[in-house]
Amino acid sequence: MSALNTAMLLALLPELLVLALMGVVLVADLAGWVQGRKLGWLTVVGLAVVLAVSLSVAMPNAAGAAVWGNTLRHDALSFVFRMLFLLAAGLTIFFSMDLPGLGDRGAFYLLLLASVLGMMLMAMANDLIMLFLAMETATIPLYVLAGFFTGRRDSVEAGFKYLLFGALASGVMLYGLSLLYGFSGGAVEFEAVARGLSETAAPRWAVLAALMVVLAGFAFKVAAVPFHFWAPDVYQGAPTPIAAFLSTASKAAGFALLVRVALVAFPGGTMPWWGAALAAMAAATMTLGNLLALTQTDLKRLLAYSSIGHAGYILMGVVAATKLGLTAVVFYLLVYLLTNLAAFGVVTVLERNTGSPAVAHLAGLYKRSPWLTLATLAAFLSLAGVPPFAGFVAKVWVFMAAVEAKLEWLAVVAVLNSIVGIYYYLVVLKVAYEYDPPADAQPLQVSRPVVWALAALAVFVVVAGVAFGPWFGWGQWAAMALFP
Amino acid sequence: MVPLSWYLVVAALLFGIGVYGVLARRNAVAILIGLELMFNAVLINVVAFWRYLHPAQVPGLVFAVVIFAVAAAEVAVGLALFIAVYRRFGSSDVDDINLLKW
Numbered sequence: 001m002s003a004l005n006t007a008m009l010l011a012l013l014p015e016l017l018v019l020a021l022m023g024v025v026l027v028a029d030l031a032g033w034v035q036g037r038k039l040g041w042l043t044v045v046g047l048a049v050v051l052a053v054s055l056s057v058a059m060p061n062a063a064g065a066a067v068w069g070n071t072l073r074h075d076a077l078s079f080v081f082r083m084l085f086l087l088a089a090g091l092t093i094f095f096s097m098d099l100p101g102l103g104d105r106g107a108f109y110l111l112l113l114a115s116v117l118g119m120m121l122m123a124m125a126n127d128l129i130m131l132f133l134a135m136e137t138a139t140i141p142l143y144v145l146a147g148f149f150t151g152r153r154d155s156v157e158a159g160f161k162y163l164l165f166g167a168l169a170s171g172v173m174l175y176g177l178s179l180l181y182g183f184s185g186g187a188v189e190f191e192a193v194a195r196g197l198s199e200t201a202a203p204r205w206a207v208l209a210a211l212m213v214v215l216a217g218f219a220f221k222v223a224a225v226p227f228h229f230w231a232p233d234v235y236q237g238a239p240t241p242i243a244a245f246l247s248t249a250s251k252a253a254g255f256a257l258l259v260r261v262a263l264v265a266f267p268g269g270t271m272p273w274w275g276a277a278l279a280a281m282a283a284a285t286m287t288l289g290n291l292l293a294l295t296q297t298d299l300k301r302l303l304a305y306s307s308i309g310h311a312g313y314i315l316m317g318v319v320a321a322t323k324l325g326l327t328a329v330v331f332y333l334l335v336y337l338l339t340n341l342a343a344f345g346v347v348t349v350l351e352r353n354t355g356s357p358a359v360a361h362l363a364g365l366y367k368r369s370p371w372l373t374l375a376t377l378a379a380f381l382s383l384a385g386v387p388p389f390a391g392f393v394a395k396v397w398v399f400m401a402a403v404e405a406k407l408e409w410l411a412v413v414a415v416l417n418s419i420v421g422i423y424y425y426l427v428v429l430k431v432a433y434e435y436d437p438p439a440d441a442q443p444l445q446v447s448r449p450v451v452w453a454l455a456a457l458a459v460f461v462v463v464a465g466v467a468f469g470p471w472f473g474w475g476q477w478a479a480m481a482l483f484p
Numbered sequence: 485m486v487p488l489s490w491y492l493v494v495a496a497l498l499f500g501i502g503v504y505g506v507l508a509r510r511n512a513v514a515i516l517i518g519l520e521l522m523f524n525a526v527l528i529n530v531v532a533f534w535r536y537l538h539p540a541q542v543p544g545l546v547f548a549v550v551i552f553a554v555a556a557a558e559v560a561v562g563l564a565l566f567i568a569v570y571r572r573f574g575s576s577d578v579d580d581i582n583l584l585k586w
Binding site: 127128129132133136140143144147150151152153156157159160161163164167168170171172174175177178179181182185186188 | 492499502503506512515519522523525526529530532533534537538541543544546547550551554557558561562564565566568569571572573578581582
């Protein structure tokens with residue numbers, strides 16, 4: 001354990017700045033210096049500063065280094081994810097700023113920042129203790145945020161359900177972690193756990209069982225089958241921007257941690273069934289998610305099942321466990337995060353104007369708000385994976401990663417699933433473009449920050465689909481952390 | 485000295501009781517108590533492994549402290565949300581809290 005030095009502080013600079021921003025927001029809110037939605041601007045500007053400062057002075061080299069007594073890794077992989085979480089939090093605030101009961105409360109911004117801090121530590125975690133601590137730091141504020149509208153029955157129900165399932169999942173996962181800690185001979189660092197497990201005296205079935213319950217905890221976090229059932233209920237009841245944050249940043253954080261655990265702590269060689277279990281989970285997740293999405297009439301539930309389907313595609317890259325696989329996972333998460341935020345942004349506007357996020361309320365959207373419909377078109381076609389939108393490129397890369405890793409059957413399942421997916425995304429667009437609006441329909445009211453955020457996201461979805469080089473480069477750089 | 489496996493068996497039984505409580509009880513507070521039992525089982529595991537494998541090293545103890553701190557935070561938030569639920573639904577039975585379903 002070395003003394004505190006500049007390198008250690010620089011490695012943790014983004015987190016320290018987020019912590020400082022939390023202090024500023026807390027004091028500004030309590031002292032009454034900044035009120036209402038101005039707090040949102042304060043937080044967004046703060047996040048932008050953190051992002052700019054981190055990018056200019058805290059960039060690691062690709063291979064990175066273990067810091068803070070080997071509990072954290074400051075490398076390209078963690079850095080890309082941390083910047084992504086900051087971006088997602090900023091966009092979420094744009095969507096929620098003008099929502100009464102959410103955007104005018106200081107507690108909302110504080111909880112969101114606390115959750116982002118946990119996610120950033122998840123991306124960096126390098127030992128079992130930090131894995132658990134970071135995961136809970138990210139998740140506990142989200143329980144409160146999901147139940148933030150305490151006056152609304154669906155919101156408190158969503159929050160409480162999320163908490164019960166989440167606590168059960170983390171308890172089960174923790175039991176597995178404690179067993180792995182013992183089986184590996186008292187090791188907590190990921191590399192040491194991998195070494196310890198490869199020469200363990202414990203029976204194989206016991207190690208395998210412990211690994212499976214740990215996997216269950218991850219499956220909950222990324223909403224993968226068979227631990228996906230909370231997602232539709234929670235997304236539907238939670239405030240819409242929070243549902244957006246849950247389905248994007250929270251899922252990405254789960255994957256950021258999962259790739260490190262799957263590739264460093266439990267590499268396929270030590271446990272033959274581990275890869276097979278992940279592959280089966282990927283196939284089941286995408287199939288069930290896409291099939292259940294077909295029958296949904298509520299836009300938030302539809303996006304929830306679609307996000308389960310996407311978790312399946314991303315898992316394919318994790319199963320591949322190659323450099324291309326990891327690159328594809330990072331790129332897919334980047335594209336998916338921004339695309340899905342755009343989709344949920346449209347839902348926020350719809351719910352605000354019509355009172356409910358039913359697909360039927362989209363009827364005639366094209367005649368009411370053509371520009372908003374264009375953003376919807378970009379987001380949903382990108383989610384469906386139609387060229388030239390970014391989602392298409394992202395899908396191609398994960399499919400290629402699966403084929404390269406000799407998982408052709410998985411790639412075939414994924415292609416079939418994408419075809420199912422196109423159907424329900426197009427149904428949404430058909431309602432928006434072809435159906436007639438209600439007789440008294442007015443153009444939808446869209447607040448200024450939402451307009452900017454949606455415009456930026458829609459432009460990104462097209463640009464990243466046509467010129468994906470620079471974005472894919474980020475993925476390649478991140479992958480160099482684990483595959484030099 | 486008692487062998488390590490005894491501790492692991494006790495922890496496994498406690499964990500099993502906790503999981504049963506979470507899955508079988510309908511009262512929300514009873515479910516939270518079941519969760520606590522699960523976390524306590526994990527604590528027994530961690531501390532026993534620490535004592536038998538590496539009593540001179542500190543990570544096992546840190547792990548244990550982190551676990552009970554987080555478990556306390558989890559239940560504190562759980563009870564706060566439970567109060568919000570109880571005010572809206574007027575019931576502590578999870579079967580009554582069922583607005584959201586497919």
